[in-house]
Amino acid sequence: MPAATQPSPGQWIATEKARYYRFETDAANDVRSIMALETTVAYGIVSRVSVQADLPAYWKDAGTPGRTTVGIGDLALALKLRVLQEDLGPVDTVRAAIFGGVELPTGTDDFGSSSTDPFVGGVFTGIFGRHGLNAAARWTFVTGQAFDPVFAGDAGSDLLDFNASYVHRLLPETYTEVHEPALYAVLDLDGTWETNGDLEMFLAPGLLWEAQRAALEFSVGFPIAQSVENRPRGEWRVNFGVRLLF
Amino acid sequence: MLPHVLSARGRSRLVVLAFTCLLAACASTPTAGPTHATSSTDAAADRLASPGAVADDHIVLVAHGMACPKCVTNADLQLMKLPGVASVRIDMQHGILDMTMTGDRRPTQAEIAKAIDDAGLTLVSVQGRIAEGGGS
Numbered sequence: 001m002p003a004a005t006q007p008s009p010g011q012w013i014a015t016e017k018a019r020y021y022r023f024e025t026d027a028a029n030d031v032r033s034i035m036a037l038e039t040t041v042a043y044g045i046v047s048r049v050s051v052q053a054d055l056p057a058y059w060k061d062a063g064t065p066g067r068t069t070v071g072i073g074d075l076a077l078a079l080k081l082r083v084l085q086e087d088l089g090p091v092d093t094v095r096a097a098i099f100g101g102v103e104l105p106t107g108t109d110d111f112g113s114s115s116t117d118p119f120v121g122g123v124f125t126g127i128f129g130r131h132g133l134n135a136a137a138r139w140t141f142v143t144g145q146a147f148d149p150v151f152a153g154d155a156g157s158d159l160l161d162f163n164a165s166y167v168h169r170l171l172p173e174t175y176t177e178v179h180e181p182a183l184y185a186v187l188d189l190d191g192t193w194e195t196n197g198d199l200e201m202f203l204a205p206g207l208l209w210e211a212q213r214a215a216l217e218f219s220v221g222f223p224i225a226q227s228v229e230n231r232p233r234g235e236w237r238v239n240f241g242v243r244l245l246f
Numbered sequence: 247m248l249p250h251v252l253s254a255r256g257r258s259r260l261v262v263l264a265f266t267c268l269l270a271a272c273a274s275t276p277t278a279g280p281t282h283a284t285s286s287t288d289a290a291a292d293r294l295a296s297p298g299a300v301a302d303d304h305i306v307l308v309a310h311g312m313a314c315p316k317c318v319t320n321a322d323l324q325l326m327k328l329p330g331v332a333s334v335r336i337d338m339q340h341g342i343l344d345m346t347m348t349g350d351r352r353p354t355q356a357e358i359a360k361a362i363d364d365a366g367l368t369l370v371s372v373q374g375r376i377a378e379g380g381g382s
Contacts, residue, residue, distance in 0.1 A: 008320045009364050047364045087311030087368035090341030127313040175338035179318050212319040245319055 001165045001188050001208075001217070002136035004095040004125040006080055007044035007245070015040040017241040023150075023232040025063070031150055031232055032063030036073075048082040052101075058111050060150075071108030074117075077101050088128075091175065096124045103140070113154060115144020121161075132167035132184075152192035152200065155230040160193045167208065181211035188219055200234060201225040215243040298354040298377060300330075300347060305374025307343040307358065309367040312336070320365040328353035328361055341370070 007013045017038040023031055035058070042052040056073040078101030086094040103117040121138030138161040145156030153159035171183040186208050191201040206219025221237040228234075312318060318336050321343060325334045329351040335344040347353075353361075355376050362369040 005314075005316070005366070008324055008366055011320070011323065047366075082366075085311070085366070085368070087309075089310055090339060091313050093311040093313045132313075177335065177337045179315055179336070179338070182315055210315050212315045215316070245316055 001134055001167075001186060002123045002163055003134050004082065004084075004097040004123045006050040006082065006097065007042050009044045009046055011044045011245065013040075013042045013243060013245050015042075015241060015243045017239060019240075020238040022235040022237065024235050030062045030067070030148070031060055033061045034150065035059040035061075042080075048085075050080045052076075052078045052080060052099075054078075055106070056111075060110060069110045071111045073107045074103040074112040075106040076103045076119075078119075092128050094124075094126045096122065098122045099138075105144070107146075110148060111146075113142065113144045113146045113156075115142070117142050117144070117153070127167075130169040130173070132165075132169075134163070134165045134167070136163045137161070149231040151231070152194055152198065155194065155196060155198070157194040157196035157198070157230075159195075162191045162193070164189045179212055181209055184208040184210070186217070186219060188221070189224075190221065191225075194230070196230055197227070198230055199225060199227045202234065202237065204237075204239065206239070213245045215241075217241040217243075298356060299352040300355070300358070301352075301375035301377050303347050305345050305347075305372060307345065307362065307372055308370040309341050309343055309362050309365075310370055311367040312338045312341060317366065321362070321367060324361040324365040325358070328357055 017040070019036040019038065021034045021036065023033060025032065036056050038054060038056040040052060040054045042050050044050045054076040058071055058073060060069045061067070078099050080097050080099040082095060082097045084094065084096035088094065098121070100118070100120040103113070103119065105112060105114045105116060107114065117140050119138055119140040121136065123136035124134065126133045140153055140159040140161070142153050142156055142158050146154035149155040152161070165186060165188040168185045169182055170185055172180055184207065186206045188204040188206065189201065190204060191199070193199045201224050202221035203224045204219040204221035206217060208217045209215060217239070219239045221239065223234055226233050309321065312321065318338055321336060322334050325331055325343065325345060330347040330349045330353060331345055332348045333346045336342070337344070355372060358372065359369050
């Protein structure tokens with residue numbers, strides 16, 4: 001669930017996401033599931049600009065004993081700039097940011113694209129009382145191909161990632177001076193489209209718990225649209241994340 | 247059409263160049279200050295070294311955009327960096343930040359406005375006494 005938020009100057013946000021991807025069994029591919037551990041660190045440089053680094057680690061299971069491979073993926077470095085901030089009330093805001101960066105070919109043999117791939121994108125967030133909306137899109141100029149394509153973008157075609165989410169604050173109904181954590185219900189729509197024609201969209205309901213310096217999120221995603229020919233089709237996925245602000 | 251005209255490496259360079267130009271243009275946008283502020287002087291301002299500094303031991307800010315618990319931390323961290331600020335009490339629902347100060351060195355109104363901006367919020371008003379000759 002990308003959002004148009006970022007750390008304030010001098011602050012760090014560290015995020016650790018554990019994602020489990022289950023793929024459809026297919027004789028044409030040798031992957032059954034992938035466990036990914038994605039580490040993200042973001043730092044606020046000045047009021048509206050932050051930098052971010054993402055590095056995933058993978059455990060790939062081919063479904064056959066002894067066929068598990070472990071490695072790291074491509075390191076992504078990005079710069080994010082807030083271009084819109086309209087604070088409409090005490091807890092109401094509309095924000096937008098643009099970002100750009102590059103994926104470096106740090107991946108080990110079974111993972112990553114072995115190419116330097118730049119990307120650009122934008123993200124919008126609107127929070128109106130207990131309701132929140134996010135929308136994001138990212139275009140990756142893919143310049144290389146993974147040896148064994150698994151994820152969108154691995155097959156060598158340019159990639160559009162798009163995301164939309166609705167967030168409803170379950171608790172507290174109204175904020176008070178006692179800053180209790182907030183609990184949100186989240187409905188996330190995640191999609192990818194590649195210039196080779198592959199399209200995949202997942203709907204992921206989940207929960208987000210957010211305190212002043214920490215947040216936890218959990219969601220389960222199911223495909224709602226799939227037209228994938230160049231890599232394994234996703235069956236379902238689970239996402240668990242921890243975010244710390246310091 | 248672009249993908250057919252340029253090589254993959256050429257496209258990569260073009261994208262990086264375009265984003266750098268866009269970032270440079272946007273980064274030069276001036277920072278918004280507080281939209282309203284009340285200020286007055288009295289004897290307490292005499293002990294202040296810098297014009298525009300807060301005269302009272304206690305002032306109340308109204309800020310908008312504290313949409314999540316993390317925003318409270320952002321505001322708290324940025325305001326506590328200011329000279330003389332001893333504590334900040336925040337009422338998210340009403341956008342009220344209640345600041346208590348001690349010591350001779352006090353933040354100026356401009357410093358407060360920058361801290362709120364750095365926290366990613368919009369300063370609506372400052373309710374407290376500000377020494378004349380400064381502020382924003």
